[in-house]
Structure formats: C-alpha cells, structure tokens
Amino acid sequence: MRFEITDPDFENRVRASFCRQKLMGAIGAELTGLVPGEAEISLPYRDDLTQQHGFVHAGIIATIADTASGYAAFSLMPADTAVLTVEYKINLISSAVGELFIARGRVIRPGKRLSVCTAEVTAYHQGKGKTVATMLATLMALPNQAGLTG
Amino acid sequence: MRFEITDPDFENRVRASFCRQKLMGAIGAELTGLVPGEAEISLPYRDDLTQQHGFVHAGIIATIADTASGYAAFSLMPADTAVLTVEYKINLISSAVGELFIARGRVIRPGKRLSVCTAEVTAYHQGKGKTVATMLATLMALPNQAGLTG
C-alpha cells in the first residue's frame, strides 16, 4: 500500500521523537528504517534483556514491535500531533533466539484519529531470519494542545 | 477464586525463575507478592525507562504485566514445567505517570496446558493509585523435556 503523507518533514519529526525515547537508548535499539507508513527498529542481543530461559524477554520484543508500529503510524500523522498506543495484541510464535532482532511496523489502516498497524519481529541467528512475534496494534493521534510533543 | 496447587514448593520455584530473568534486574523490577494463582511485580520509576513524553514506556508496562501474568500461571503449574507466553493483549488506559508501578497478575482459567490470566498495572503518584493498563494473556506450560527450566 502507498500512503499519502500530510507532513513532508515526517522523517525529522519521527527521528526527533525516537531520540526522546530514553528506553530505546537504554536497551540499545535503533531506528534503522523509515518510509511513509512503515518503520523499522533494530535491537542487538544483550544478556541483560533476557528472561529465565536466556531468550530475549517477550516484553522487549513487544517494546520494539510497539515502537515500530507507533512510528509507522506517526509518519502519516499531521505535524502538530503526538502518537499514543491505545492497545495491542502480540503473538510470540517462536523463542527469541538470535544476535539481532528487527521489528518492522506497517500501517494497515491510517486514520485521522485512530490508526491500525501490524508489526513483525524477526530474529537473525547465524545469518538466518525467523519470525518470532506478530503484533496487531491501535494507535491514536493526539492534538498537541494535549500538551505532548511528538 | 481459590486455586489448588500441584507443587507445594511453588514459591521457591517461581522466585528462582524470577531471579533468572536478567531483564527484571536490569530495569529494577521486583517480585513483591505471590500466592497461588496471583503474582505482583513492582517497578520504581526510572528515567531511562521512558518514552518520548517522559512517561514509562508502554513496552515496560507490558513487560511487568506479562511477567506478573506468567508467574501467576506458573505458580499453579506442576514442578517439572516451564512457562511461556503464547500471546497477550494490553490496553494502555492512562499515561504511565508515577513514582511506582505495580503489576498484579491473576489466573482466571488454570489449565494443564494453557492458562488464561489478567493483569492490571497501577501507577502510584504522590500516594494515589491509578490503573494505567489492563492485560488479557494466554500462557503455556511446557514439559521440561523441552529443555527449558522454570
């Protein structure tokens, strides 16, 4: 699907918002891809992000999928809005084993107020990718008068 | 609801598993409550866990809710099993503003293989609690022959 953007400066706006997400820096995630309606977040494996079996924690997998969905939606929103996650559902379909995890978020229904996105997280292990999670999310555009920026 | 436990040593089993979750230590979360079918995870606010508006990131809120659900379910599982999250859905119903966040997970349907749990996350701000998220989750018991412990 091709999307029409409402803010030609969307890339700077998304990147500035991503940089303000201190959690992204803390876990070592980066915004590695961005086109209108799609965003990609990459996260190298780190020992301190694991759950009890040594896999990356489902919560971290969800975090990068949620962030990828959010910026996919935010890329299509007008300049004067903030983006918030209303809700999401995630299926963890394989153990999160690998050296690198990439979440790819994609708008499937843009909206003035509500957007619907999907995200997939792929684990790369010894050069081979495997889908480890799939997400379906609802995001909301909030006018800036709500006091939030980006 | 009162639940029957199958493993009288459930508390040690759950606490040992929690300690192996390196992510919990990394974000500063603690297991502050545990009875059969219910688990509570507490997380003090930390600046490096925030999203772009300075609230605690939805992914971190989901992480403690997911962990609370998982250990609520795990407390009822037999001794020789591991617990995995199959999927969950979370609604983020208020901004995660506060000094302390407590996720309370509760089994609503225990099962030999699949368990269904709910979790609520409450933010405590200046002594007042407010629900910020609600989760509905499906967890799976995996026999230890799968090579996982706890």
Place this chain on the structure above:
Amino acid sequence: MRFEITDPDFENRVRASFCRQKLMGAIGAELTGLVPGEAEISLPYRDDLTQQHGFVHAGIIATIADTASGYAAFSLMPADTAVLTVEYKINLISSAVGELFIARGRVIRPGKRLSVCTAEVTAYHQGKGKTVATMLATLMALPNQAGLTG
C-alpha cells in the same frame, strides 16, 4: 466502580439502539440488564447457532459479549453519539455448553472518545453457571454528525 452518566435518558437510548440491531432478534438475544456502565445480554441455546461439535459458535459468544461491551460503554456516552467497536480480544476458556448464555459487559475506563470494557460470558447448564469466555474491548463514541444514530 460507580459511573457518572451524561445522559439521564440513557436507558431509552440504549434500548432503542438494541432494538434496531436486527441480528439480536434473529439469534434470540435480549437485553436483560442495564445500569450505567454495565449491560447484560441473554441468549437461550439454539441448535442453529452451533459449530461443528454442537457447542454454541465462538462467533455467537463473541457477538453477545461485543454487544454487552458496546452498550455498557454507550450507557455512559452523551445523547448525541453513536457507538462503534474499534477492536476486541476474546479468550474462549471453556466449551459453550448450556441452555442459556449471559454476557455481562462492564466499562473499566470511560472516555470522551474511547472507552475500554471487559465482558464475561457465562453458560448455564442444569442450573450451574460456568465462565466460557472473557473479552477486552475498545469502543468509540462517534458524534452524530457522522450520520449514525445510536
């Protein structure tokens, strides 16, 4: 939780909307309970509502849970709005066996635009009730200028 209503005539408004739902009549469902923020839909068993194993179809269970959630939310909305389901998640936790099915929807977070509800469906079999499904749903209030009524 006690809720404040914005429309003292909410009961007539909800009942009128329910009556316009032709599907409710077609499957034999009735609105059997309504207080601000809560709605109850009752459905007697019928052979033509079953799936392949003779249980009531998950889709019908979801239909009454969705409707109960919708009217729970609608009861708190202003007079000049329509209610739409944005999304929901449902866990089917037991087979839908019984003579009567009752869905109880309840608002857990009312909102000017978005409301979050839960619903439970109980099957009554030989006088005994059993929870068969649990739902977590997001509903939207739409101003009437959108051309919808109720």
Place this chain on the structure above:
Amino acid sequence: MRFEITDPDFENRVRASFCRQKLMGAIGAELTGLVPGEAEISLPYRDDLTQQHGFVHAGIIATIADTASGYAAFSLMPADTAVLTVEYKINLISSAVGELFIARGRVIRPGKRLSVCTAEVTAYHQGKGKTVATMLATLMALPNQAGLTG
C-alpha cells in the same frame, strides 16, 4: 508461505466439518476456497445480520473471520484431531457495508498443538472491495480422544 500437509484428505475433512457448523448454514455462509493453510468463507449481505446502523454486525464479521482462521489451521492438522479457537483479536477498520463479505484466513505459524492465523474480511460494494476487519487468532489442535470430531 507453502505448507506441508499431514493429511492428504484434508479437503474432505474440512468440508465435512464446515457442514456440521449449523451456524454457517443459518447465516448463509459458504466455504468458497481452501488450500493447505488457507481458507475462504463468503457471506452475502442479509438484513437480519445487521447492527443498529444497518451494517453487518461486528459479531458476524468476526464469526466468518474466526471460521476462516479455524479451517486454515485445521487444513494442516493431522486427521485425528479437532480444532478449537483459543482466542482472537479483531480490529474493525471500516463499516461493514456491501453486498458480499469474504473472510480469508491464513496460517502464519503452524504448530503441532497451537497454530497462529490471520484473517482479513473484505466487503464488496458495487464491485469494489474494501478491507473491513483484520484478525489475529490462536487455534488449538485437540486429539480426538477428547471426544470431538473435526
């Protein structure tokens, strides 16, 4: 994705199961497509399936999406199993307006015990198709000793 089938007679097995779903006959739904890992259910518009605004009820849209997901998963399951829906989430992304509704279910992660599927429902109005709903679902294979067939 191409899937390996475990039961070469999957088509007869799925069709027989579909025919036992009395609800499908009652609402006028038909199984119009089936390949390994994918199933398609078609439903012509009917006045008695509508909600309060005259659109097809979200519960009916979910019913055909759930059924399409279920048979997509069931097509890959061994001969001696029954399929049950564990849970699903659905986003209703446009009003269900049209003469014909087609739900397309697709396995995204087949499993011995649990399968994950997506489904999309398209409304056809005056010859033009529009996605009205998207679903993410978890299905379970149950051994026949559980007393269920198909």
